[in-house]
Amino acid sequence: MTATTALRRRRGPFASPWWALLFIGPTALGLLVFYLWPTVRTFILSFTQSGPFGGSAFAGLENYARLAEDPALGRALINTAIYMLIALVGIPLAVAIAALLNTTGLKGRSVYRMLYFLPVVTMPAAIALVWKMLYNGDYGILNQALHVVGIQGGSWLTNPATALYAVALVGIWAGLGTNIVIFLAGLQGIPDTLMEAASLDGAGPIRTFFSITVPLLSPSIFFVSVINVIGSLQVFDLVYLMIGRTNPALPDTRTIVYLFYQAGFIDNDRGYAAAIAFLLLIIILGLTIVQFRLQKKWVHYE
């Protein structure tokens, strides 16, 4: 009982496991059955040599040993890390755009919102096709534009030095719409009175943005950055659509999930795929915990 009383004194009136059970219980149960239990099964699978139709034989740490020696894995880790770092640029970009969209008295705000949302409803196949056309070494618009200023552009998606960056740019582009939606929702929670008070005090728009908007928006920014890191470390569809199996730049753009997909669904090596997935889980978990620890330093909760 003393524990609960102490909790109540520190955390408020609701410290009680029963309320927690009511509110969180159903979701927890569902996630346990449909997601967490499969994850555990996968973990077990990573210690076996598994065939495509279910048969498996215990193999100890064999898969992990193979993982440590796999040259493709090292490169894929680097590729994934680079992709993730570049994708982070999308966050401040989305904050800036959301702030612009939130400008008081902006005409045509709903039209703009619609337009910025369109990539989210555009078919991924269409997105990949259009960007591939843009990046095309011979006929692409990008190279045509560069030609006007006298720069000779190459084939962006087949050059090992540029392919990953080209794909990452599309990743930023594709993620903007959803990030903007979250930030717009977050901005609604910032009282107009605060903004008015700031401008009355003589603060310009940039100053207000950094001193008021960003700190108050920080819970949403935190959310977006955690989700972004998790998502970009798992990027697969975009790379798969834009970089084909016979693209010479494939080894320099393959991400970890690409290797996972290849092992699990093409090479039919389920145990190895499970080991890759587990490695990825550990990496992402580690990074997420770091982000959560750091949040005390910059995230302002009321």
Next chain:
Amino acid sequence: MNEVKRRQPWLVHGLLVLGAVVMVFPFVWQLLTAFKTFTGSVQVPPQLLPSPWEFGNFAKVFDSMPFVLMFVNSVVLTLGRTLGQVVLCTMAGYGFARIPFRGRNALFVLFLSVLMVPSQLYLLPQYEIIQSLGWLNSLQGLILPGLFSAFGTFLMRQFFLSMPAELEEAARIDGANVWQIFWRIMLPLAKPGIIALTVFTVLWSWNDLLWPLVVTTDPSKMPLSVGLSQLVGLHGTDYPVLMAGALLAALPMLLTFLFLQKQFIQGIAFSGSKG
């Protein structure tokens, strides 16, 4: 002061328009391609405007699949998942934000770990569970695993955390219990967050391909995403028809977003507790 206010919008407009062009062009290309002939769509250098214009692609979409039936399936699937997630995730999010209990942080990290694994991993285990329930090829089998979301829980948790705790304190002093505080005070305030969650869940459910593909075998139970995927052939795809189909499928999404946008604006008016 007035001059500062009048100057700003133009710069803002300029930047936004520039950005909008970049955001919009693949959609525009998709729209234009829906009116091209097959040969026109594969031309290099790429054709921007269709020449000749082909208006029959939309009709071909209806010929290739039971569009209306699949549309209805998509609607039911999306509504089911969205309703379920809004209820479950707001509750769970509030629980993590405002109800302290032992091991709360560890449980939350456990929730998040669900997001850290490639989603293809869940395919086979979920299939086996649904199969053992006898719910293969059924609407409930389609909807069920998607009702539970760590992403949604996380989203709502952040929204609830960003709200002032004083309100709840005041209500507790007035004698309200946790549920009453949640239902009467916090939920209405979280409207923007709920709308964001709705937008994401609707989008994701509507476009979800892999799970519906694996779980349904009867075309009459398949949602639109599966029907569209059948337009992708082994030796090449009829892109104009595929783009036309994708456009038709995206229309409800656009309309939903348009409708929800209005809710956004109303949300500002209602959040009277600010300031």
Next chain:
Amino acid sequence: MPRHHNRSRLAALVAAAALAVTGLAACSSDGGGGGDVTLQYGIWDQVQKPAMQKIADAFEKENPGISVKIQVTPFSQYWTKLQTAVTGGSAPDVFWMNGPNSKLYASNGVLAPLDGVDTAKYSEGLTDIYTYEGKLYGAPKDFDTIGVWYDKTLFDAAGVAYPQPGWTWDDYLATAKALTNPTAGVWGSAAALNDQQNYYNTIPQAGGYVIDDDGTKTGYGEPEALEGIRFWVDQITAGVSPTQQQMTDTPPEDAFLSGKVAMYWSGSWSANKFGQDATIKDHVGVAALPTGPKGNQSVVHGLANVANAKSPHLDAAKKFAVFASGKQAAEIQATSGAVIPAYEGTQQAWIDSYPSFDLSVFTDALDTAVPYPASTNTAAWVTIQDQTLSQVWALSITPEEGLATLAEKMQASLDKEKK
């Protein structure tokens, strides 16, 4: 008060949803009346569905009490879904199988051996693909071979004669050179990095092999395979074909259809696509493959109908699998024009389906055709093949280096299968 209104509305919605879910659960069971059998038939081509439906109808007429329901899954997800369903125990009773996967499924006991197939009516190359340890697991349904599709307009503009039967590799290269026009952005040939359409044909034509008949030894270490690969790489270095980078950016088929490539190697399946498009069919023709040092073999591949060994209606399933590859079914397929049926003597209708093309080129190729290379786990070494050869095609490594690496890694993969 708005809040009360919201609460009761929400409660009503939740109740309705719950009711709907339970209601649906109650009526989800299939009407499985006594004696009636329903077979699930899994295919991956929406275009062929009408023909498959006719075949199913014909079967149902002959076999009252058995009905057939067709499921279409797009090819890119077909195997994922099939594997999941097989592992879960609810795969279709009859389904399409292809060469690369046939031994994988047969060796794992997923398929039932088929009796009642008249093997004399199908080409040996095809039945070999579906034979495992002496038993036939698939009834060949259709086949495809490779030909050289060429752009008549480009030939006319350059004043070059159309390809003649019996033309050689040297003739091919000379023709490609004559048609290449850098200022107009036109190439004579597309040396695409495509196994079935390109080098799986030139390797046997040089006297080599990709994998031996047992499916246990790689042929990439042999000098003949090198010759077969060089045929293509030399075209890129000579400038008569776009580079690998260019062909990755722009699919060779798109370039061919845009009049940028004069000769494009592709299969009989292109007849349907090219023939149905008014702008294409008049200026495109097809010729037999050029003859290399040891002939002008094409690689042959074909699908088969297979029966699920765990089907609750195994006898009916086997019967349908055999029927769907039989004479009547073959004739239905031939008239639809989408594929060349495998059953002997039914191909003429397909040849006549697009008279402006000389489609007999493909059926003639069957006589000398080489079976599609496959082993028990084909996919594993195909990945290695793609990635190694893409470096060769990109001219980052020499063909000698590339094939040496490929032979070593592919053999290692094949050796793993034996365990």
